[in-house]
Amino acid sequence: MKLTVALLGNPNTGKSTLFSAIAGIPTRIGNYPGVTVEEKVGQFHHRGKTIELIDLPGTYSLNAKSPDEQVAVDVLHGGMAAMDRPDCIVVVADATNLSRNLYLVSQALAVGRPVLVALTLCDVAESKGIHINREKLSRCLGCPVIRLVAPRREGIDQLADALIQSSEWSGQIIPESLSSHLAKPADSDRPAASADAIARYGWIDEITKDVLSYSVQQSQSLGDRIDSVLTHRVLGTVVFALTMLSIFSSIFWLASPLMNLVSRCVEFAAGWAESVIPDGILQSLVVDGVIAGVGGVIIFLPQIAILFLFVAVLEGCGYLARAAFLMDRLLVGVGLSGKSFIPLLSSFACAIPGIMAARTIENRRDRLLTILVAPLMSCSARLPVYLLLCSAFVPNVAVGTSWIRLPAVVLASMYLIGILVAAIVAFILSRTIFRGPPQPFVLELPSWRWPQFAVVAERVREAAVSFLKNAGTLILAVSIVVWALGSFPRPVFEAGANPETAEQQGEALRQSFLGQASRLIEPVVKPLGWDWRIGCAAVASFPAREVVLGVLGVIYNLGDVDPGEEEGAGMLIRQLRAATWDGTDRKVFTLPVALSIMVFFALCAQCASTLVIIGKETGSWFWPLVSFTYMTALAWIGAFFVFQIGTALGW
Numbered sequence: 001m002k003l004t005v006a007l008l009g010n011p012n013t014g015k016s017t018l019f020s021a022i023a024g025i026p027t028r029i030g031n032y033p034g035v036t037v038e039e040k041v042g043q044f045h046h047r048g049k050t051i052e053l054i055d056l057p058g059t060y061s062l063n064a065k066s067p068d069e070q071v072a073v074d075v076l077h078g079g080m081a082a083m084d085r086p087d088c089i090v091v092v093a094d095a096t097n098l099s100r101n102l103y104l105v106s107q108a109l110a111v112g113r114p115v116l117v118a119l120t121l122c123d124v125a126e127s128k129g130i131h132i133n134r135e136k137l138s139r140c141l142g143c144p145v146i147r148l149v150a151p152r153r154e155g156i157d158q159l160a161d162a163l164i165q166s167s168e169w170s171g172q173i174i175p176e177s178l179s180s181h182l183a184k185p186a187d188s189d190r191p192a193a194s195a196d197a198i199a200r201y202g203w204i205d206e207i208t209k210d211v212l213s214y215s216v217q218q219s220q221s222l223g224d225r226i227d228s229v230l231t232h233r234v235l236g237t238v239v240f241a242l243t244m245l246s247i248f249s250s251i252f253w254l255a256s257p258l259m260n261l262v263s264r265c266v267e268f269a270a271g272w273a274e275s276v277i278p279d280g281i282l283q284s285l286v287v288d289g290v291i292a293g294v295g296g297v298i299i300f301l302p303q304i305a306i307l308f309l310f311v312a313v314l315e316g317c318g319y320l321a322r323a324a325f326l327m328d329r330l331l332v333g334v335g336l337s338g339k340s341f342i343p344l345l346s347s348f349a350c351a352i353p354g355i356m357a358a359r360t361i362e363n364r365r366d367r368l369l370t371i372l373v374a375p376l377m378s379c380s381a382r383l384p385v386y387l388l389l390c391s392a393f394v395p396n397v398a399v400g401t402s403w404i405r406l407p408a409v410v411l412a413s414m415y416l417i418g419i420l421v422a423a424i425v426a427f428i429l430s431r432t433i434f435r436g437p438p439q440p441f442v443l444e445l446p447s448w449r450w451p452q453f454a455v456v457a458e459r460v461r462e463a464a465v466s467f468l469k470n471a472g473t474l475i476l477a478v479s480i481v482v483w484a485l486g487s488f489p490r491p492v493f494e495a496g497a498n499p500e501t502a503e504q505q506g507e508a509l510r511q512s513f514l515g516q517a518s519r520l521i522e523p524v525v526k527p528l529g530w531d532w533r534i535g536c537a538a539v540a541s542f543p544a545r546e547v548v549l550g551v552l553g554v555i556y557n558l559g560d561v562d563p564g565e566e567e568g569a570g571m572l573i574r575q576l577r578a579a580t581w582d583g584t585d586r587k588v589f590t591l592p593v594a595l596s597i598m599v600f601f602a603l604c605a606q607c608a609s610t611l612v613i614i615g616k617e618t619g620s621w622f623w624p625l626v627s628f629t630y631m632t633a634l635a636w637i638g639a640f641f642v643f644q645i646g647t648a649l650g651w
Contacts, residue, residue: 002050003167004084006075008108009092010101011058012321012446014120014150018092020454021150022160023053046160054086060100062107063193068359076111088114088166090159095125095132096447098212102204103197105141109174114166117145118159123152124447129215137211142175151452178203223448230322231445233329240323244415247310249408251303252391258302266295267571285483293479293550295571298468300384300549305464307383308349312459316451320345325445334423335430336373337366344370344422347377348415349463351610355617365434369426371614372627375606376422378415380463381545385601386414388549392573393594410595414602421603421634479550482540485514486555509533509555510582528600528636529593529643531581538600545607552576592646596639604635 009015023042040055056075057068064070071080078085091108093101108115119132138145144162148155181203182196190198230236270291277283314320324345328338339361347354354374361367378386390407397406430436486509509515518536525535533555541548549572556575579588605611611624618624 002052003088003163004052004054004086005088005090005163006054006056006086007090007092008056008072008076008104009058010060010094010104013058013092013094013101014148015055015058015092017452017455018118018120018148018150019053019055020452020458021153021156024454044160047164049164051160051163054083059104061104062111076108076113086113088116088163090116090118090163092118092120095119095122096128096130098130098132099201099204099208102207103200106178106200106203109141109143109178114169115141115143116159116162116166117141117143118148118155119145120148120150121447121449122147123149124449128221128447131213131215133211133213137207140175140177140207140211142173151450151454177206226448227322227445230319231325233326236322236326240326243314243319245404245408245412247307248412249404250310251306251387251411252405252408255302255306259299262299262301263571266291266299269295270571281487284487285480288487289480289483289554290476292553292572293483294472294476295553297384297475297549297553299572300387301464301467303387304380304383304467305460307380308460308463309456311349312456313451315459316449316456318446318448321445330423334427335434336369336426337361337363340366340370343374344377347374347379350379350381351375351377351606352613355610355613359617365436368618368623369429369434371617372429372623373422373426375610375614375627375631376418376425376603378418378602379545379606380467381606382414382601384549385545386411386598388573388576389594389598392576393589393591395591410598414598417599417602417638421638425630475547475550478540478547479554482514482536482551482554485517486512488512514555527643528596528639529590529647530596531588533579534588534593534597538597538604542608545601548601590647591651592643595646595651596643599642600635600639602635603631603638605631 007015007019019040019042023044042053042055044051044053054075056072059069059072061069062073062076064073074080075083076086076089089108089111091101091105093105105115105117117137119134122132125132134145134147146155146159146162148159150156178200181199184199230239270287273286273291274283277286311320314323324338324341327341331338331340340358343354343357343361345354346357351374354377355371358367358370358374361370390411394407394410398404399406399409489512490508510519514536515532518532518539521535521539522530522532525532525538530538533552537548537551537555540551553572553575556572556579576589577587580586581588605628611628614624614627615621
């Protein structure tokens with residue numbers, strides 16, 4: 001027999017940590033039927049019973065005001081298609097802020113399903129001198145209240161036992177004290193929603209007087225002293241900038257050994273394929289299409305995993321919330337709401353969840369403005385492009401100090417360019433098309449805590465698996481298509497000509513379908529320092545930006561590689577360094593060209609999927625068209641000036 005349990009709770013209450021502690025890695029991650037809100041389901045076994053755990057979106061209330069909150073309400077009441085109504089509700093409550101969390105508990109008690117309250121962060125609360133009488137609280141609520149320290153698995157077995165016992169309950173009964181508060185007549189001039197909230201908080205105040213107690217604490221805790229620095233207007237901003245720069249620097253030197261290992265494996269696979277597959281179309285497909293395309297991408301898996309490792313650690317310890325506090329001042333200055341920070345921060349991983357996160361912004365002006373600038377944040381799909389070009393063409397010299405290298409500075413600059421341009425665009429739009437004051441923003445800083453290994457590991461795993469899935473599906477498909485377009489029609493060489501020479505291979509590529517089509521766009525990209533092959537890669541990467549590496553790997557694998565390049569450089573890097581303009585010895589890739597490509601990708605529209613989501617979220621295809629047009633224009637202009645100025649300065 002299966003028991004379905006819903007995890008309900010405010011954001012930042014430790015719900016994800018509890019989910020991982022009970023069910024481990026989710027057995028299913030997708031979207032709820034009919035909506036694009038993430039669905040996370042796990043399953044575990046306890047005392048012979050199977051328990052399915054549904055992790056609902058974080059919400060402060062069951063009076064839904066956003067799509068995320070509506071999903072939680074629909075699931076609890078059985079209104080979500082193709083999903084069973086939960087048999088039991090576990091309300092995850094932060095013990096350090098009991099009063100606020102009890103508001104959601106008071107609403108869950110009225111759903112008509114057995115309710116359990118899981119008190120998380122109890123160790124943090126006790127360290128702050130906050131003491132909760134769980135027995136009294138349980139009597140007041142009329143449901144079990146379980147103390148949890150999920151990272152140490154304290155209380156997990158008790159919670160599982162209580163879940164099994166809940167199947168014997170007939171349902172949850174609203175406490176009489178709560179019913180009496182809700183039944184009191186409200187002032188005639190007060191809205192019903194306000195009257196309901198006042199009644200519930202009045203009931204909560206009565207409860208907390210009896211169940212909460214505080215011991216004497218020092219005037220300022222260690223966490224308060226840390227916050228006084230990290231949230232300082234000047235010092236906090238300096239620390240934030242140094243933290244980001246340190247992360248980018250670490251990405252290069254920490255991942256280098258693993259990248260070299262992956263590169264050698266890719267080269268070994270190519271050599272093995274050439275030795276076992278006879279010369280011809282099949283060998284070219286496998287070596288020049290599949291291995292060159294996919295291999296040129298997966299080499300950057302270590303760097304992507306390390307980046308998400310750092311982000312997960314900063315998020316887990318509570319630092320990103322402090323960064324949000326700092327950025328709020330800047331966002332308001334350019335006309336954005338402080339509520340825009342989370343969507344913009346999410347867009348650094350992928351613009352799609354970032355744009356969807358803007359649904360939590362109630363003000364339509366702020367929501368549209370956030371959606372239009374969110375794609376300017378450099379997503380993880382752009383990271384491999386930056387990493388490739390920084391590794392291949394930016395001199396590895398020290399900047400100020402030996403541990404800060406120029407490639408890391410350039411990498412950080414690509415992210416900064418997107419942020420600065422987004423600020424400028426938001427400033428202009430907020431004073432023209434989207435006039436009006438930004439929506440007020442209230443942020444609750446979570447307590448400092450040690451990042452949980454399971455949560456951090458799961459975040460890294462999700463990023464790595466997502467990246468590899470793209471390499472094994474979309475990038476593989478595009479690589480094969482590009483290989484086919486670059487290989488057909490097969491050219492007819494003169495008698496005695498060697499088709500394996502770089503000259504003959506280059507001529508074959510020019511005569512192919514790919515070459516003929518791509519040369520048409522060369523006049524558009526030549527002012528950027530690009531040849532037609534780079535332009536082809538940029539256009540082909542529109543489905544997903546990381547595809548550009550696979551396309552470059554396929555295109556430039558059709559020529560010879562200079563054997564004099566240093567050992568240890570990746571196969572694709574060697575190919576790009578050896579590439580020359582058609583009919584000349586002039587190198588295609590120089591530092592200005594590499595910077596031009598990076599700036600273009602930092603500012604251009606991210607991918608087709610992003611534009612589709614913009615259309616769905618705004619209910620109009622006008623805004624995706626606006627996004628694509630203005631971002632493409634900005635990308636071309638930015639790339640043009642970077643190349644022309646860099647060339648003039650002799651870079």
